[in-house]
Amino acid sequence: MTLSIKTIEQILHAKRFGGVSNGTIDNISIDSRSLQNNEKTLFFALVGPNNDAHIYITTLIEKGVQNFVVTHIPDKCENKANFLIVDNTLEALQQFAAHHRSLFDFPIIGLTGSNGKTIVKEWLNFLLSPDFNVVRSPKSYNSQVGVPLSILAINQKYNLGIFEAGISKRNEMDKLEAIIKPTIGILTNIGSAHNEGFTNIDEKIKEKLLLFQHSNIIIYQKNSIVKALLDSNSKTFSWSFTDKTAAVFIILKPNQEGTVLQIHYVKTNFEVQIPFKEDASIENSISCLMVLLYFNYNIETIQNRMKLLFPVEMRLKVKDGINNCTLIDDSYSSDFQSLKIALDFLESQKQHEKKTLILSDIFESGLTNEELYSKVSQLIVANKITRVFVIGETISAFENKFPNCSSFENTKKFIIAYPNLTFGNETILIKGARHFQFETIVSLLERKTHETILEINLNAISHNLNFYKSKLKPTTKIMVMVKAFGYGSGGFEIAKLLEHHKVDYLGVAFADEGITLKNAGIKLPIMVLNPESTSFLSIIQHQLEPEIYSLKGLHAFLKIAEQLNLVHFPIHIKIDTGMHRLGFEEENINELISILQNTNLVTIKSILSHLATSDDLNHLEFTHYQINLFEKLSSKMLFELQINPIRHLLNTSGITNFPDAQYDMVRLGIGVYGVSNDLEEQKELENVSTLKSVISQIRSIQAGESVGYGRRFIANDSSKIATIPIGYADGISRAWGNGLGFVTINNQKAIIIGSICMDMLMVDCTKIDCKEGDEVIIFGKIPTVNEIAKKLNTIPYEILTSISQRVKRIYYRE
Template identity: 30%
Template sequence: MNTEQFYLIFLKAKKVTIDSRKVEKDDIFFAFSGDNFDAATLAEKAVESGALAAVVENKEFENTEKNIFYVPSTLEFLQELAIHHRSQLNIPIIGLTGSNGKTTTKELIHAVLSEKYNVQYTFGNLNNHIGVPLTMLSIKPEHKMAVIEMGANHQKEIELLCTIAKPNFGYITNFGKAHLEGFGGFEGVIKGKSELYDYLKNSAQTILINENDPVQLDKTQGYTPKITFGKTDSDYYFDAFSENNFVGLQFQDQKALSKLTGDYNFTNLCAAASLGLHFGIDFNKIQSAIESYTPTNMRSQVVKKNDKTLVLDTYNANPSSMSASLHNFITFEGSKTIIIGDMLELGDESEKEHQNILNLAQELGFDQIITVGKQFKNINRNSAAFERTDELIQYLKDNKIQSENILLKASRGISLEKAIDFI
C-alpha cells in the first residue's frame, strides 16, 4: 500500500485518529506503538467499531480484506499522507511558532479569520511531528484557510514540520528562554525557531513581522514579501491600552479589549489583527472576535473565585514568560500572592534561572510567595516551599490564602492547576 493508493481511502474517511478509544464510524486508525505496548493489537477492534481502515507497523496484524494495512513505520506513513494531502490543497496555510504565546496567538488568529472564512486550526496542543500531520489531515474541502501551530524543543524540528505543512504565511511570536536544554542555549532557540523563516524565504512565502522585536528584524532584514506591525510606519500600527487588568489594542479610532491579562499579550493581539486586516476583514469584525475570545486553556486566564481573582497560567513556563507574568501581576490592585512552580527543560541553566526568578519575585514585593518543585525547593528557604503539588494542596487545606489576587504559574509537568479547587 503506497501513499497515493491509501489517499483514495482517506478521501472517504471522516477523520484520522491515533487513539483507539476515539474511533468512530468511517475513521482511519493509525496504530502507534510504544515501548511497552503494540497498538496494532487494537487494529481489528477499531475496524469492527466502524473504522474505514487501520494502519499498523506489525506485519502479523495485517489483514487487507478488513482494510488493515502494514507499513514499515506508521509515523512516517502518517507524515507522508499529510504531505500528499497538502499538495492537493490550494488554500493559505499560516504557520506559527515561538517560545511564548504560540497557542494564544493561534487561537486569536483563528477567532479573527473565522469572522470571514471557514478556518481549520491546530486543536489543543497538537503541534509536534504527530500533531501537525493530524491537523493537516483534518483540513476538509470546506476549509478556506488553516492555522498550524508548530512546537519544538530541538534543532531541525521546525524544519520537519514546515516540510509537512508548507506554510504560505509564517509568524514567530518571540524568542525566549524555553527548552534551553534541547536547543543548547538561547542562541540555539533563535536558530531552531528561525527554521520557519528559512523555509519561508526558500519558498518565497510571506513573513509576518513584529518590528519592535530586534531579532525578528535582524532575521528578516531586506526580505519580501512581508507583513509588518509594531511601528508607526509599519503596514499596521496599533496602540495598547488596558482596563481592569485586561489588555486591548486600538486601531485608528477603534478599540478592542480582550479577556487576556498581561502586556505580553498585546503583540499576540496585534499579530491576529494584522492578519485579519491583510485578509480583508473589517476592524469591526476583528474587534468582535477579540472581545468574544475567552481563554479556557490555563494560559493568561483570569477567573473569579469567591472573593478572589485568580490568574491561571499553568500550561507552560520558562524564564521569559515567568518574568513577564510576575511583572504583569504586580500591577494588579490589592494584595497579591504568587504560587510559582518549577520551569522544566532548562538544563545547566536551571539553578541560575530559578534563582533569578525567585530574586525577582522577592524584589517586586508580593505579599506571599509560594513555590512548588524541586528546583525552587533547593533555593527557597521560606516555609512555603514544596516539592510537589500534592504537598501544596495539603498546605492549602490548613492555610487559607488571604490575598485578593493569586497567580498560579508553572511548567505543565508540575500540574499546578490541581491546587485550584483548594484555594
C-alpha cells in the same frame, strides 16, 4: 473525509496484507483507548521511545477496527484485518496529511513561536469567522503528531485555515512545513521555551522560520536578529514599538479599559482599543491586527472587533461538583474536533458510571447541520453518554438524534430550568461556544470552596511518566506510587490517568487508600505497602494485594486466608537488604521458604526490596551491597520455590542511577509528580502542581508599624502589605514566614513577612503593581517545591504531602 483503502495504500506507498481493498474509512486514530474507534477507523500504530501501539492491535480488532497502518503485522493477527505496511508509521501519518493538504487551495495561516500561538489562533478565528469558514488546530495540536491530525480536519466547506506548529529541537520544522504549507506566516513571541533543544537563540529562530519558506508573507515584530535570519527573498509585513521603518508603527497608551494602540500605517493614523494591559496579550493582539490589515479590513471593522477580544482558556479542567459530581470544564469553545478531544478526556477521567454532556451549538464544522449533528450523535453514542443537555436554537432542532436528551433555546432558559434538574454521582462534560456563557453553568454545578487551589497539570504527569519510561527496557513493568493522596496531588484522578496510560501496578501505603481507589472504579492491580494485620480482611474483600514483610504478618494473613478458603491469593514479599525499616531479614528466608512451600493459600506475585541511598552516589558501595543481597536472596526463593514472580527494587532515583538493577519492574514515585534531586534530570521534568491563591486585601502601613502575631515584622519604611488567604492549616510551614519565604505576584517575588497564621499569610508588595483579587503563586515554577524544601531543610515530599485536603484540587489538560 471518506477514502478507500486502495487509495490510501497508493498515497502511502504501502504494502497491503489481509482483508479487502474496497473498504472505506472516515476516521483517523492514533489512540487505542478512544471509544470513537470503529470499523471505519484507520489506526496508525505509532512507535515512540516509550510506547509501541502495535501491542494494542489485537484489542482493537476485537473492538471492530479493521484497518491499520503498521511497520509489521503482530503475531496471530494475520488475515484478521487490513494491514498497510510502511517503514515508519509517524512519517506515514505525516505523508497522508500532506497529501490531504495538497487537495485544497485556500489561504492557510501558519503560526510558530515560543509563546502565544494558541491565543493568536483563537483570536484570529474570532476576528475572521464572520467572513470566512475557518478550520483550525484544536487546542494546542502543534506537534509532529498534532499537526497532521489537525490538517486532516480540512474539508471542501472551509476557505481559510489557521494552524500552529511547535518544535523543541532541530530538524523538526521541515516536516511540519510540508504538512501545513502556510501561505501566510506569523512569528509570535520568541522566549525561552525549549531552549535546551538548540545551541543558541539564532538556531532556534532559524529553525522556526523554516515554516515560512514557501509563504507569500511573513508577519513579525521587527528586530535585527530575526531580520538577519530571514531569507532575502522573503516578503515581510512587520510591526514595531521602536522602529519607525516597520510597516506598522505602534504607540501604546494604557487606559482604564486596557490599552489604546496608536497605529501608523501607510500614511494612515488611527487608534484601536484592546481590553488588555499585560505585554504578552498586547503583542498577541497586534499579531491579529496585522492579519486584519493584510486582509485589507476597513478601520471601523478592525476597531469594533479588536475591542471584543477576550482571555482564552486553553485548558480542560476537572473540578469537584455538587452532589458528588465531577465537572470537566471546557466552556469556552465548541467545534467538532475539540468535542472529540473532550469526549476522549471525559473517558480518561470519568469517575462515575453515569456520564452527562452539556453541549451548545457547534460552529465552523465545514458540514451541513444534518451532517454535523449526525456525526455528533455518533460520537455521543460511541462514548456511551448517559444523558445530554443541548443548548442553542440550531442543535435543539436535532435533539431527537441524541440519547436521553433535553433541549434549551439558550443558556438563560437552562438556568431557569436548573432548580428542577437533578445532578448527582455523575461526570459532567460542559462544552459550549464562548458566547453561550457556559461559565454560569459551571458556577452553578461547581462545589464552592475557598479561593486557594492546587492546580494539577495532567499533561505534565503524562510527560514525566513517559520520561521515566524512556529509561526502561521494553520488558520492564512500572508501578506508580499514588500513596499519601497521590503525593498531595489527588488519589483517584491521578490513578485514573495512570490507568489510561496502562501502567502495570499502583502502589499505596495503607489499605484504606487502596479501598478508596477500588470503590471509585480503578481496575489496575493495587499493592498495599504497609498493611496492618487488622486490615487483611478488607484487603481481601477489595481485591488488593498486600506486601508481607514479617513472619508474624505472614502467619496472620494465612490464618485469614484459610478461614476464607482462599487459593493462590496474590501477595508480595519484601526483603530487608539494609534499609532496616520493613522486610524479611536474611536469617528468616529459610523459614519463609519452608512456610510457602507448604501452602497453596497464597501465591507470590512479586519479591521486592527498597534502596536506602539510591539518590546519593556517595553511598555507591552500600547500594551495590543492597543490590547484590537482593539478587542473592530473591534468587534463592525463586529456585527453592520454583516460582517466577516479578522482582523489583528501584525507586525514582534508582531508575536513573542504577539502570542495570531494573529487574522486572520499577516503582516510580516523586518523579512522576515532577520532582527530582538530580539537577540535570529536573530540567527534563515538567511542573505538575501549582498552589495558587489570591490577594484578599492590600493595606498601607507606616514605619514602625507591625504585621501579624507577636509583632515579628516591624516596617522600616512606609510599606504596602497584601494578605493572602492561605496558612499553616492549608499546609504552609510556619517556618516559611518571617522573611525566609516568598510568593509570586504578577511575576515578581513578594517576601512573606511576620508569622504565617492558621488561615492567612502576609507579604510585602510595596514594589509590585498589584490589586486585590490578583493571583498569587505559592509554589509551582517560582518558587519550586525543591527550592522551598532546601530553605526549610526538608524534602519536597513533605512540602507536597502537607497540602491540606481543604485546598481544592483542579485538574487540567492543556
